Amino acid sequence: MIEPKFPDNEYERQRAVERYDLLDSLPEESYDNITEIMSYITKAPISLITLLDNDRNYIKSNCGFPLNESPRNISFCGHAIESEDEIMIVEDARKDKRFHDNPLVENHEAIFYAGVPLVSPEGYKLGTLCIYDHEPRQLDEAQKKALLSMSKQVVSLFEQHKQNKTLKNIKYKLEKRNLELDKFASVVSHDLKSPLANIISLTELLEQENAGKLNEESKTYLSYLKNSSSSLKDYIDGILKYYKDDILHSYKKETLTLSTLISEVKKIAVPKNDIKLEYSENLEVLNINKPVALQVLVNLITNAIKYNDKSTTEVTIGLETSNTHYHFSVKDNSKGIPLNHLNTIFDLFTTLGQIDKDGNIGTGIGLATVKKLVESQGGEISVISTEGVGSTFSFSIEK
Numbered sequence: 001m002i003e004p005k006f007p008d009n010e011y012e013r014q015r016a017v018e019r020y021d022l023l024d025s026l027p028e029e030s031y032d033n034i035t036e037i038m039s040y041i042t043k044a045p046i047s048l049i050t051l052l053d054n055d056r057n058y059i060k061s062n063c064g065f066p067l068n069e070s071p072r073n074i075s076f077c078g079h080a081i082e083s084e085d086e087i088m089i090v091e092d093a094r095k096d097k098r099f100h101d102n103p104l105v106e107n108h109e110a111i112f113y114a115g116v117p118l119v120s121p122e123g124y125k126l127g128t129l130c131i132y133d134h135e136p137r138q139l140d141e142a143q144k145k146a147l148l149s150m151s152k153q154v155v156s157l158f159e160q161h162k163q164n165k166t167l168k169n170i171k172y173k174l175e176k177r178n179l180e181l182d183k184f185a186s187v188v189s190h191d192l193k194s195p196l197a198n199i200i201s202l203t204e205l206l207e208q209e210n211a212g213k214l215n216e217e218s219k220t221y222l223s224y225l226k227n228s229s230s231s232l233k234d235y236i237d238g239i240l241k242y243y244k245d246d247i248l249h250s251y252k253k254e255t256l257t258l259s260t261l262i263s264e265v266k267k268i269a270v271p272k273n274d275i276k277l278e279y280s281e282n283l284e285v286l287n288i289n290k291p292v293a294l295q296v297l298v299n300l301i302t303n304a305i306k307y308n309d310k311s312t313t314e315v316t317i318g319l320e321t322s323n324t325h326y327h328f329s330v331k332d333n334s335k336g337i338p339l340n341h342l343n344t345i346f347d348l349f350t351t352l353g354q355i356d357k358d359g360n361i362g363t364g365i366g367l368a369t370v371k372k373l374v375e376s377q378g379g380e381i382s383v384i385s386t387e388g389v390g391s392t393f394s395f396s397i398e399k
Contacts, residue, residue, distance in 0.1 A: 002098040004078025007125070016124040017051055020158050021165055023058050030157055031061035034129070034150055039063045042114070042143045044131035049118075049154055050077050051127035058127075065108075065132070074102050080115035081125035087144055089114045092136035109134040114144075116151040121159070129154050199229045255287050258319055264294055269301040275313035277301070283321060288397055292373045297330065299370050300393050304332035325379060325396040332392075337385035345383065346371040370395075 007013055017023070031049050039047040049061040057075035059068050072078055079098060080088040090113040093099035104110040115130030129151040139147075203226045207214075214222070258281045270277060286293075297317070304315050310333050318329035337345060348368040374381045378398030385391035 001074070001100065001102045003073045004075060005082055007082060009124070013052075013124045013126070014054060016120055016122060017053065017126050020051075020126070020162050022051060022060055022158065022161060023053055025060070027061070031154070032063070034154060034157075035061045035063035038129065038131060038147065038150055041146045042131050042139060044112075044114075044133045046110075046132035048130050048132075049127070050075075050130065051118075052077060052081060052125075060127075070104065074104055076102075076104065076110070076113045077115055077128040077130060080128045080130065081117045083117075087114055087116050087139075087147060089139065091138060108132075111135055112137045114139055114147060116147050118151055118155050118158070120155065126155075126158070196229050200226060203229065252289070253287050254290050255285050256290060257281065257285055258283060258317075261286070261290070261293060261297070262317065265297045265301060268294075269298045269305070275305060275315060277315050277317070279317035279319070281319075283319060283326075286326060287399060288326060289377055292377055293328075293397060296370050296373055296395060297328070299366050300330040301332075303366065304330070304334050304391075308332070308334045310334075321399075325398055327394065327396050330393045331390065333390040336387040336389055337383065337391055338387060339385075342383060342385060346381065 035047040035049055039045065044064075046064040048059050048063070048065060051058045051060055052072060052075070053069075054072075056069045056072050057077050059065065059070075062068060076088075076090065076093075076099065090096055090099060093102065093105045093111055093113060099105055099110075099113075102110070110132045112133035112135065113130060115128040117125040118127050118129060119125055129147060131147070203222055207219075207222055207226075210218075258279065262277070262279055266277065301315055305313050314333045316329075316331045318331070320327040346367050348365065371381050374395045374397065379396035381393065381395035383391055383393045
């Protein structure tokens with residue numbers, strides 16, 4: 001018997017095997033199906049998918065063989081990965097000086113062997129797809145082709161397994177980071193909102209106690225201080241809301257009418273009833289995530305009011321349906337959005353620099369939150385706008 005040599009790139013090859021995280025893994029149907037098919041096609045009693053580990057030949061899938069691993073120094077597969085041939089074929093191991101007194105031959109009657117190296121995309125030979133028989137024989141061309149084709153399928157499964165593992169790791173890291181961000185947002189909100197509230201209250205108190213005593217410059221400074229503090233408070237509230245709105249995604253869908261939904265929107269977004277709000281209820285009932293729909297409509301209508309320079313704010317809500325989605329539109333007569341900003345208004349922290357009716361500039365969080373909520377419900381959102389005329393936001397929510 002001749003022991004198989006280790007490849008010159010053994011260290012790199014071994015690291016490649018380990019990256020797939022398949023050693024000592026549980027049996028998997030996708031691999032077992034392949035070995036069963038190869039056993040059937042080649043009419044061989046034994047078919048294996050193996051991975052060559054440091055000192056063993058680990059058997060990932062086993063059809064007809066009593067072991068799940070064997071020593072690497074007696075493995076046929078160790079020779080196969082060193083072979084220059086696409087398929088290493090041993091017609092009668094008893095007559096081959098490499099194997100004639102091999103324990104696999106003597107104890108398990110491994111007389112015939114055919115193995116195809118499993119080659120990673122980087123070129124490392126990881127193991128083999130192989131068959132054994134208990135008597136001397138040959139393979140026809142169709143059987144050889146099947147072995148070669150199936151070896152590529154095995155490598156594809158290896159790659160898929162590695163990619164799934166990578167995606168799971170990324171998902172875990174993202175979930176952990178989101179938890180950290182959520183915690184950070186809560187801590188920052190709590191730690192900053194209270195001092196800001198104190199600053200705003202003290203500024204207002206200072207204005208009241210010194211009414212008539214302050215010069216114009218002092219009034220300007222106080223106004224700037226109060227407005228800046230209020231803007232920062234809104235910014236912090238927006239960040240916290242952006243991360244907290246994930247809770248809304250989990251609410252179950254419920255049945256309600258559009259008029260009921262609009263009624264609740266008006267209570268929140270239009271407390272003074274000082275706008276012209278129209279809608280046509282062309283559907284008897286909706287089955288929808290109510291908190292999400294409510295939050296989206298409130299945000300869009302609030303923006304229509306805040307950024308409106310007309311004598312009367314007009315908002316029209318439309319609703320259509322398809323087989324899979326509800327399609328909403330919110331049309332207003334606001335200032336409109338500059339053409340060069342239409343592609344970025346849904347990005348977090350993107351602002352247009354426009355001043356609302358109260359003299360404040362937006363935080364760039366509201367529309368990002370709207371987009372996040374809509375997409376969480378399997379929908380999309382878009383906008384068309386003409387400066388000085390108004391905007392129409394269209395969004396869909398999956399039924």
